Amino acid sequence: MHVFVYGTLTDPDRAGTVLDEFEYRGPAELTGLRRIDGCYPTLVPGGRTSGRLLWTPECATLDRYEGVESGLYVRVSVPYTGGADAPSTVSVYVGDPERLDASEAWPSTDPFPETVRRYCSMSDVSVHRV
Structure with a gap:
């Protein structure tokens, strides 16, 4: 699985504590979404x-790390x-700003996962090699 990482997993030491097998495939840029802390x-x-x-075969491990099952990401x-x-698509993990105590939120009253998926499918969101 190819994943665009923009936070803790950009650090090889941190990625190594989470994943047994991974490889960075170069710098990239995500358009259509911006980082907040x-x-x-x-x-x-x-x-x-x-x-x-980042490339890794450990999709389930990343999902657990990011809290996908609990709805955190x-x-x-x-x-x-x-x-x-290159692959035609990559995965991106998007966290719920409300649950992460971030200063901004997604503009919707729908459930967070549905809001993110709809926005990404209907907007010009993509990752590009830098």
């Missing part, structure tokens, strides 16, 4: 975010433009 970094609509492209798939040998 709370207890942990997350994303809200608009802007750009710098990060790294939601994993979404977005288009990736990185060249002929």
Whole structure:
């Protein structure tokens, strides 16, 4: 699985405590979502975010680390433009700003996972190789 990382997992030492097998595939930029900080970094609509492209076969491990089952983060798939040998999509984890004590929130009263998925599918959200 290819994942755009923009927070704690950009640090190889931290990634190594979470994942047994991973490889960074270079710098990348996410458009359509911008980083904000709370207890942990997350994303809200608009802007750009710098990060790294990470590859790992450990999808379930990342989901547990990000708290997907409890709804802390939601994993979404977005288009990736990185060249002929690159994947067509990458995963991005988006945390619930309310639960992360961040200063901003997503503009919707719908459940957080649905809001994020709808926004990413209907807006120009994508990851590009830098």
